[in-house]
Amino acid sequence: MKLLIKGGRLVDPSQNLDAARDILIEDGLVAAVGETLTADADTQVVDATGLVVAPGLVDLHVHLREPGQEAKEDIVTGTKAAVAGGFTTIVPMANTRPIVDSAIIVSGLKERISREALAEVMLVGSVTKGLNGEELSEMGDMAEHGAVAFSDDGRFVENSRLFRSALEYASMFNKPIISHAEDPTLAGDGYMHEGAVSARLGIPGIPAVAEDIAVARDVLLAENTGAHLHVAHVSTKGAVEIIRQAKKRGVKVTAEAAVHHLTLTDEAVSGFSTATKVAPPLRSSEHVQALREGLKDGTLNAIITDHAPHAFEEKDVEFRYAPNGFCGLETALGVILTELYHTGEFSLSEIIGKMSVEPAHIFSLKAGSLKVGMPGNVVLIDLNKEWTVKKENFYTRGKATPYEGKHCRGQAVMTIVRGNVRMKDGEVCVGKQN
């Protein structure tokens, strides 16, 4: 089975391309890229006239909740949400129940993913057993069984010596350690950003310096060990500056920023909606501006969603008692195109770079490029499609979103995974195709 995508504008920064190109996918791989490719009798043709054709989006930070928390999400609903949003490769974190902290769990999940997932799913193992922050997980065994990185996401590894060991150990297998950088003693009992808005609402604040100080420690340990540190969901001006300076010194550090931290401020919390509660918290505009500058100058390598679905009953509580996080896979591209591209702040190549090419590159994933021989993972984007975020249209089980009712311009209209059309005009296509 062959698939020919014809007549589109190919935007693929991995080949420095932004031009009219056709793409032929054969046996799940890119077989040809050319100005005019022709279809034979058994080639399915997709008309991409007027659309952007790009390497499928790559999200380095999601939560699929399976195993153990399927009331929030599972592999099927989570990967449906992914392809609905234009993502072809996603990287779920290890904080499931049980924790992904041994090779047998990595293998078991991979087996289930191979049967059920609609998108490609690359696994992250935990840094410490059971996320306990005390003993290292068997990272070598997990790496051999397919884990692409290690993270205790949701928790900061407080023991600095142990975290240094983790960096040293993981670097033997050329895998990054992802750090969830927040000093828990400084964050205290806070549950929103500390600033003028928390002063007004009376909600205990999490100071930005709680993140800065943790990022500083982790960067210094990366420098000390020479290992690859990846900083998750950077949300503060201070952290951006620490990472910027570290990169200048040649420290092997990469970093990501979440869609919501790039596009929302703590003012969103004013109505006490639990759909605005997230860790790290939504911050003030000076931090949002600093993140955008960091994205622009290369300090931040990737835009991620931190898709963190929760069940209705978990979010339907008082703000204080709600768990952190909300869904993001189905809103990310529309929000980013609306807020960063259509405003003229970022070019399309930059956005595809940060949402596909660079994240794939820094985690050494076979994704983020439509060069011949790469997986046939493609997203077709209608840059000017106007649409409104409505949670009842989501495929994810966790409907809470801070973007409910937001008017967006630009949307993925087709998602192709390994040559299979997995989403067309917003509808997810289930089942084997070829």
Added chain:
Amino acid sequence: MAKAAVSLRQRDILDLASMEPSEYELILKTAEEMKKLINRDIKKAPTLRGKAIVNLFFEASTRTRTSFELAGKYLGADVINISTSTSSVTKGESLRDTLLTVEAMGVDAIVMRHPAEGAAHYASQIVKPVIINAGDGAHAHPTQGLLDLFTIKQYKGRFEGLKVAIVGDVLHSRVARTNISALNKLGADVHVAGPSTLMPREVEQLGVTVHHRVEEALEGADVVDVLRIQLERQKKGLFPTPREYARIFGVNAARLALAKEDVLLMHPGPMNRGLEISPDVAYGDRSAITEEVQNGVAVRMAILFLVLMGGKPLEAID
């Protein structure tokens, strides 16, 4: 002073930040009538006969709960108290389900005290009965704010240009937040004083002048509002000892002498005598602390009356 509004714009009383000075004035004017009723021999008026009010308290409270209960009863309403230690909340019931249950029993107003900020806003989105916020975490306490306004108006006759000093733990105080927003709208000059560890970061953005020497705040003040210091804050490392707090920040006679001669001294209660306030000033001739309690009942009668009679002023009902 603002002209009284004809009626309240919103059904619920959630915070003073979302209300206009003309609405405060309507409530204060109505409360003046109510205060006369409290001081009559026979206090009962039939105005709210047939109305049911539930006091839904998720936090311990004597003064506010009793004040609301008497306010409702003086006006002839049926008032039921639910406190969480004896309710289905201890069985894990969600706030939504508790509210829906209370609503289904046909109540007209729910007076809610809750430890979580925004809980009253959440409640107002769920159920039809009027929600009156009796304190939500460190966010708002609108009826306390209104009784403070009532007391200031009673003694000063105005708000415009008054120097008001709020002293103590502003960080954890819903009373401070409420009074800052209301007094700013009314044109008062609001100062806050206390240890920097008990001041919210960026508090000056709320429109106040911040002092870390209590003397500066008290200097020439027309009104001094002293906040309660909770002793557990000391264990969290926010101040060294109660002794040091009293020495440096406690409001005593020597410090109060820096204020205007006719200064009005307030405290929302309950007091820690000898900590944030010395007994001689608490019981002294500048103190309106017990007067505030009576004003609290009057203001709550006014609020219950206005929200349950469709926000119309007293004379429109008769």
